[in-house]
Amino acid sequence: MKTGLLGIESLDRAGIDAILTRARHFQKPGRYETLRHKLVVNLFFEASTRTRTSFEIAAKRLSADTISITASGSSVSKGESLVDTLNTLGAMRPQAIVMRHSASGAPHFLARHLNIPIINAGDGTHEHPTQALLDALTILDRRGTLEGLRVAIIGDIAHSRVARSNVHLLSRYGADIVLCGPAPLLPRELESLAPGISLTNDMAQAIQDADVIMMLRVQLERQHEVPMAAGEYFHFYGLRLEHLAQAKPDAIVMHPGPINRGRELSSEVADSQRSVILNQVENGIAVRMAVLEQVLQ
Numbered sequence: 001m002k003t004g005l006l007g008i009e010s011l012d013r014a015g016i017d018a019i020l021t022r023a024r025h026f027q028k029p030g031r032y033e034t035l036r037h038k039l040v041v042n043l044f045f046e047a048s049t050r051t052r053t054s055f056e057i058a059a060k061r062l063s064a065d066t067i068s069i070t071a072s073g074s075s076v077s078k079g080e081s082l083v084d085t086l087n088t089l090g091a092m093r094p095q096a097i098v099m100r101h102s103a104s105g106a107p108h109f110l111a112r113h114l115n116i117p118i119i120n121a122g123d124g125t126h127e128h129p130t131q132a133l134l135d136a137l138t139i140l141d142r143r144g145t146l147e148g149l150r151v152a153i154i155g156d157i158a159h160s161r162v163a164r165s166n167v168h169l170l171s172r173y174g175a176d177i178v179l180c181g182p183a184p185l186l187p188r189e190l191e192s193l194a195p196g197i198s199l200t201n202d203m204a205q206a207i208q209d210a211d212v213i214m215m216l217r218v219q220l221e222r223q224h225e226v227p228m229a230a231g232e233y234f235h236f237y238g239l240r241l242e243h244l245a246q247a248k249p250d251a252i253v254m255h256p257g258p259i260n261r262g263r264e265l266s267s268e269v270a271d272s273q274r275s276v277i278l279n280q281v282e283n284g285i286a287v288r289m290a291v292l293e294q295v296l297q
């Protein structure tokens with residue numbers, strides 16, 4: 001059975017390095033014939049702007065045929081099950097399916113039942129592997145290394161697949177990772193997810209001497225409890241210009257997007273020289289080219 005990319009947890013450092021090296025090559029704009037006559041299906045059961053479009057652009061730049069399907073525009077909306085949907089798409093003989101789903105483990109379940117490589121484009125609160133890879137590429141661009149950095153990941157940790165994939169990736173490189181957020185959004189068990197993790201509810205403590213400040217979106221769609229009001233959240237956990245003085249002088253500010261200005265960070269920070277948010281978006285294409293090439297070749 002051919003393998004896809006289901007998560008960072010199952011990748012070792014050599015596997016991550018191989019993808020990042022190839023992605024650096026793809027940062028130079030160009031078109032390639034590598035995947036001519038191959039078919040990639042993007043199947044998104046949750047909303048997406050960055051991931052869906054960049055997978056589509058990446059496939060086109062490698063000359064693959066690509067089609068994007070959303071759940072609301074498919075027969076899923078008529079009650080077709082996940083397995084039947086995937087079997088139907090599988091009958092069209094794609095060489096890979098890129099899939100986003102709200103249920104953690106959905107792509108892993110399908111990978112066990114279908115003989116088609118599945119690339120996880122985000123599953124519930126579990127993993128978002130290509131996001132962590134593009135984050136790593138962006139850190140490499142700015143800091144030159146992933147080794148031994150102090151990385152503060154701040155916000156809705158509990159519901160964040162981005163945080164989990166980044167923790168798995170950065171811990172492979174000996175990062176000192178501080179997870180920070182309000183107590184209901186910061187599960188204590190995450191401390192044992194990988195080596196080098198500490199937890200705090202104090203944003204100033206998290207940012208102190210950080211090389212990288214990674215802000216997270218508050219995922220209201222996954223919260224069952226009454227969420228903090230935007231203003232209160234911003235007061236305690238929103239990144240503002242004055243916070244940046246506590247980090248390293250050349251610290252970078254990241255956010256996977258979509259950003260909520262005035263909740264997770266101020267516009268002054270989002271639009272500042274320290275922000276690499278749009279560089280992350282740009283690197284998403286190069287990373288997804290590298291992943292598609294590796295999975296489909």
Ligand code: CP
Pocket residue numbers: 047048049050051052122131256257258
């Ligand atoms: N970062 C991210 O996954 O963004 P989208 O939801 O827009 O794809």
